[in-house]
Amino acid sequence: MGDGVGSSTGDGIIAATTPRGRADDSGGRDMAPGTGTLAFAIAAIGGVVGLLLLVVSFTSWRFGAWIPREQLTTGLVGAAMAGVAPGLLRVNAMFLWEETRSLFWPVAVAVPGLFAVSAIHQSDLALHGGADGLATLFSLGWLLVLLGLSVFVLIAFVQQMLEPALPPDPAVAPLPGWAKPLLALLGSAWLGAGMGLLLGPSFWGRFVPWRVSTLDAQALGVWSLALGVGVLGALAEDDLARVRPALTAVVGAGVALAVVLLGHAGVVDWSSIGGIALVVLVGGLLATGAVGTLLWRSARLAP
Template identity: 50%
Template sequence: MSRSWAPLPVLAVAHLAGAAALAWIVRSSLDFGAPGRRLLLAYLLPYAVTYAVMASCALRTGREGRLWAREEWRLHWTALCLAPVLSAAAAPLFERTLGLDRLTAVSAGAAIGCGALATTATLVVSLRVMYAREVLKRAAPARVTATPPHLARLLAAHRTPHTARRTHRNGTRLSAGPGPDRPRRPSGPARPPRHRPRPERNPMADASDLPPHDDTEEDPRTARSPADPTGAAGDTAAAEPPAVAEPAPASAVREAPGNDAERAAAPPAGGGRPLTAGVAMLATAVAVVSVLVGGLLMAVGLTGHVFGAWRSPESLTPGLIGAGMLGTAPGLFAVSRARAWHEVRSLVLPLVVVLVGLFAVSLLNAGHLYIARGGSVVPVLFSLGWLCVLGVLCVFALVALAWQYFAPAQPSGPRTATLPGWSKPALAVLGSAWLGIGAGLLTRPGFWAAFVPWSTSRADAQALGVWALALGVGVLGALAEDDLTRTGAALIALPCTAVTVAVVLACRASAVHWHSGPALSLVCMVGGLLFAGASGRVLLTRTSPARP
């Protein structure tokens, strides 16, 4: 981690933007007389103290050479400079959507800006630590367990006579006994065994008074090289202990400029393109957000209340969106355990489709968001967070995906667990069904919304279309991989998503027109997801090699 996430140009731009926003806050607060001046003083005094502490700590750690600590302080320093920018942008928004007076809106914007940017800085620091761990983990090659030399010599000395093989002093290989494929001992007079005189030891002598062990007699089990059949050079090599390289400290690994671990990941054992740390971080971050936000949307939807970023006629659509997010979280958590890109792309590519699609749907229907139409505080803040988080994750996903395809690739190994023949037509039909209904809802929501067996708005239809499109891409991608070992993460997400969707449909069954054809089709498609995921996990367990 030698490169900074907050270089000096970024810090300078943050200072300029923060100064301009701070000037606007000062001018807006002074327009309200004594109440405004008191609120301004209560804002500027802790802000100035915090700024002084962060600036001094960042400069001090930089002078001391503690680059990792300096980077953390610089990230918090940059976020503090950008806090007035968020406050100045949020004040008019709160004034319009929540119906607040200007002084209250400015105060609320100032408080929310500082809190939100402080939390963001903490998250960025945590992501930097996670990124460093992922880079080091993926740069290190797979560990190979080897027997230490002293244990190998000890095991060789205690072998049974039927398996021990020895070497005569003239280089002839000997065995424990004669046999049809074993050479006999060379003829000649037997040599008497050597008896080395042992020095007398004083039981009360100190360990430093004992004579050193200088026995240079050759071990008959030591193998000689062809260039040195007599073993003359073996004494010198044995007398000199091999140099042991001291492990580099953790700070050198993290802060050394141009670290090789930061540039390239170790190639996977089965070939292919190595999984980059950015994709693993993206999957983990989206999984955490999916558990929190998806669990909230699903829980509120199960109670029959409408809650989301935009207005919906039924609570079923936000509940299904939350169910999809919650169901894919276990598969996303499993992405970080993979080493190769082909093992997770059947899940990561649908993830990118969902992020980009939901962000595009939110922008296309920006007029229907609570942040634009107004409402109570909780939906307005949720819609604001929904838009901001989706935008950040969307950019992160596109950058991580481009970075993944720039990674050097090796020839992929052979497929070890191909899909059974009977499953391929069913997967093709299932994936095409999800892909077709998703593309229709996304491109022509006015027409295809009539095929949804409950009431939906335009934004609801397009959001459901994004999820259906992603499911179709995932199923068809698994079919194109034609290898169960390459779809492990997707096989975790498919049945979990089917179960969560089925729970929402069962709990909100009164809102669904079950006597219609689209409802029957939906049941078959959800059941297909469950059967495909469960059967794939069973087949993968049966075909996987047994672990020692």
């Protein structure tokens, strides 16, 4: 797109744009090419692998990077991966780092985090036997791909920080005041659950309302931590226009997690503290996605 060519922005305003596609008088930091490439790669790989794990969880096939105590764990890991993929695909439609960082930070937690817990517990992976040949190959690929993507995350972040930055523009659609304490509570709850499962799996794993191993608990902890970082990151942005990819990811993750939990409802102890907390946390994600989408649509239609 050449200089001075009109471009329609997300809120319906027509503005002159630079060759990179952003308004030429806007602030903030251009999104680096590596950020968009990283988002697409994780969306493509994570979406396919996540959907596979989600589907497999509803069968009797014990397949995955490791063999969990319950198939529900496989399904939830897959649901998280597949659920955030649509949000990651939206990243390449954005022009500014400020529009993508609320989704970049959860990715920067989830990808290296999953690699770390998988590497620490590599003796429990299907790579070391106890599963069929396909699961063994999948386990090896899991480790290698996560390692490669973890390095890619670091490279993309360095490239992104080297982009020149201007003071960001004022918020286009600030979060309503009543929503901020609710988001803070939801994000802190997911963050706390993730930290507990990741750092103290032998204790906090007892509160997971189905059977989990140490690796199960820590893998779930990584995703809980990432979801908490995402919700709190959106709160820190305080602008619905800048969290559109993250909002899409929240909707996708919430729906996918709910589908898996309902499909495996028989193995969940819903009356336990962990079961009640799980309903509240997943329900909070669904509510956040639904309300956030409605608020953004209202902001776009406002004169």
